[in-house]
Each structure stands twice: as structure tokens, then as C-alpha cells.
Amino acid sequence: MGNQGTAPAEEAGRDQPQIAAPLPGVVVTGASGRMGQMLVRAVLDSDACRLVAALVRPGHPWVGMDVGAAMGGVPVGVPVTDDAVSAIARAQAILDFTAPEASLATATLAAQARAVHVIGTTGFTAEQLARLRPAARHAPIIRAGNMSLGVNLLAALTRKVAAALGTAWDIEIVEAHHRMKVDAPSGTALMLGEAAAEGRGDSLADLRTPARDGMTGARAAGSIGFASVRGGDVVGEHDVIFATEGERVVLRHLATDRAIFARGALRAALWGQDKGPGEYDVADVLGI
Ligand SMILES: NC(=O)c1ccc[n+]([C@@H]2O[C@H](COP(=O)([O-])OP(=O)(O)OC[C@H]3O[C@@H](n4cnc5c(N)ncnc54)[C@H](O)[C@@H]3O)[C@@H](O)[C@H]2O)c1
Numbered sequence: 001m002g003n004q005g006t007a008p009a010e011e012a013g014r015d016q017p018q019i020a021a022p023l024p025g026v027v028v029t030g031a032s033g034r035m036g037q038m039l040v041r042a043v044l045d046s047d048a049c050r051l052v053a054a055l056v057r058p059g060h061p062w063v064g065m066d067v068g069a070a071m072g073g074v075p076v077g078v079p080v081t082d083d084a085v086s087a088i089a090r091a092q093a094i095l096d097f098t099a100p101e102a103s104l105a106t107a108t109l110a111a112q113a114r115a116v117h118v119i120g121t122t123g124f125t126a127e128q129l130a131r132l133r134p135a136a137r138h139a140p141i142i143r144a145g146n147m148s149l150g151v152n153l154l155a156a157l158t159r160k161v162a163a164a165l166g167t168a169w170d171i172e173i174v175e176a177h178h179r180m181k182v183d184a185p186s187g188t189a190l191m192l193g194e195a196a197a198e199g200r201g202d203s204l205a206d207l208r209t210p211a212r213d214g215m216t217g218a219r220a221a222g223s224i225g226f227a228s229v230r231g232g233d234v235v236g237e238h239d240v241i242f243a244t245e246g247e248r249v250v251l252r253h254l255a256t257d258r259a260i261f262a263r264g265a266l267r268a269a270l271w272g273q274d275k276g277p278g279e280y281d282v283a284d285v286l287g288i
């Protein structure tokens with residue numbers, strides 16, 4: 001009964017060896033960094049992709065070492081390289097949590113390789129973001145100031161709450177990070193600020209208050225303020241505060257493990273494999 005109705009060609013096909021599609025090859029750039037090491041581990045632990053290169057800045061002491069050994073573990077058979085051109089030419093996806101100018105250089109190579117470029121780097125200026133655009137005409141770029149599921153849900157909530165509460169409620173975003181963080185406000189804080197501004201039908205560029213210091217005067221109605229705390233080993237904490245006369249609503253995200261960012265980046269890289277050129281964010285990946 002089982003083979004009834006099976007066409008001869010299909011029958012013959014059953015005996016053919018099945019050739020599995022190769023897993024997407026992933027390059028991690030900035031592989032020696034805090035996030036770089038997390039990303040290398042996430043790729044090595046995944047059975048949906050393979051690590052083709054661990055890329056570091058030119059002349060880094062890890063060059064030529066096995067990346068597993070360089071990170072203090074067992075060898076994994078992938079050498080560390082500073083040859084970005086040949087590493088990225090072999091990639092279907094690049095995970096990039098580095099620095100703005102480094103990510104811009106990587107975007108050009110990713111575009112040439114038609115590889116998905118997942119950018120977690122923060123601290124871009126508006127001018128630098130504009131320079132990413134040409135690369136997105138050739139390959140997908142998925143960029144977010146925070147790759148975690150929780151923060152992307154928080155952004156969606158922030159948009160809704162800002163829309164519901166209106167301008168009688170002041171919006172302030174307070175973030176805390178480790179002492180080594182070089183940019184402020186955090187990319188996440190800016191993402192949440194953008195979501196709040198969108199909820200009000202505006203853009204953050206119009207509503208953002210510069211960092212306060214000295215005789216600032218009273219708060220401008222409808223503005224969105226930011227405050228940054230830096231210290232110790234804080235992975236990342238964000239409060240979106242809605243304050244009005246007599247009450248406050250606080251939406252909070254606490255990150256306690258950088259693995260959440262690496263998992264989100266890897267998910268984005270795999271999601272992007274069948275997408276056309278363009279600029280995407282993690283809300284696109286999650287469909288929220
Ligand atoms: N989007 C997110 O979810 C998320 C999460 C965590 C961190 N970040 C961002 O990721 C970035 C890196 O954070 P980190 O804590 O890992 O920093 P880090 O300083 O530990 O690592 C940065 C790495 O980038 C490398 N690098 C810098 N310039 C380079 C170049 N020209 N070529 C190759 N490598 C280069 C450095 O050598 C270093 O290894 C920051 O912008 C941070 O804000 C984003």
C-alpha cells in the first residue's frame with residue numbers, strides 16, 4: 001500500500017543519495033572582543049551553521065592561533081585571521097559587534113560577497129549610518145542596537161505605551177553599562193527612544209534632549225531625555241520612565257548574560273539567508 005500511486009520518477013529518486021545543502025558559513029569579526037567571543041561560541045554550538053573564520057583587527061596577537069585555544073579552551077580547527085578580504089569572501093553571514101568605522105569597512109566586503117551582514121555595533125553617527133546604505137543595495141544588512149528578544153519586545157511595548165499616554169507624560173530613558181563601554185547613550189537607549197518617539201508620531205531627532213549638565217532650565221514639554229551610568233561589569237540595564245503628576249510607569253529590561261545578544265545575532269543571520277538586499281532590524285526577524 002505504501003508505494004501506491006508513486007510515480008516512477010519519484011520511485012527512482014528514492015534510491016538516489018540525498019545531498020544535504022551545506023550549512024551557511026559564518027565569519028565572526030572582532031572575534032577577540034567581549035561579544036566576539038560570545039558569538040564564536042554561539043556559532044560553534046549551533047548545528048545550523050559553521051564557523052569559517054574568526055577575524056580580528058590587523059596585527060592582533062591572536063592571528064594564526066586556533067580560535068578555541070585563543071579563547072582559553074580546546075582547539076576547534078578554525079584559525080584566527082586578520083585577512084578580512086579572503087575570510088569574508090567565503091562567508092554567507094558575518095556577525096559584527098566591533099566599532100562603527102570597522103563595521104563600515106566590513107559592509108563593503110559583505111556586499112561584494114553578497115553575505116548577510118548582522119551588525120550589533122553601536123555608536124554610529126547619522127553620517128556613518130548613511131554610509132551603510134549603499135552596501136544594503138547588494139546584500140541584506142540586519143542592524144540593531146540590541147539583538148535580544150526581551151529588548152525588542154520592550155521597544156514594541158514602549159511604542160504602545162507612548163502612544164497611549166500622550167505628551168502629558170514625560171519620557172526619560174536611563175541606562176547602565178560596564179565601565180569599558182565607549183558610547184553613550186547606549187544603542188539600546190536610542191532604539192527605545194526612537195520607539196517612544198514613533199509612538200508619539202514623531203522622530204527622536206526632533207524630541208531628543210542633549211545630556212543634561214549645569215543650568216539646563218526646566219524640562220522641555222514633549223522631549224525625551226537620556227541618562228547614562230557606567231561602572232563595573234554591568235551587562236546592560238534599561239528603564240523607560242513615563243512620569244506625570246502623581247504617578248510613574250517604568251518599563252525595565254535587565255540583561256545578565258551577553259549570550260542573549262549572540263543568540264539574537266545568530267538567529268538574525270539564519271533568518272537573513274533567503275532575504276534580498278536591504279536594511280532590516282530585529283523586529284523584522286521576530287515579525288513584531
Ligand atoms: N546590538 C547588541 O545587541 C549589542 C550587544 C553588546 C554589545 N554591542 C556593541 O558591540 C560593540 C562591541 O562591544 P564589545 O563589548 O564586544 O567591545 P570590545 O571592545 O570587547 O570588542 C570590540 C572588538 O572589535 C574589534 N575591532 C575594533 N576595530 C576593529 C577593526 N577595525 N577590525 C577588526 N576588529 C576591530 C576590537 O579589536 C575588539 O576585539 C559595541 O559597539 C557595543 O555597544 C551591541
Ligand SMILES: O=C(O)C1=N[C@H](C(=O)O)CCC1
Nearest residue numbers: 122145146181186187188236
Ligand atoms: O556592552 C555593550 O556595549 C552593549 N551595547 C549595546 C548598547 O549600546 O545598547 C547593547 C547592550 C550591551
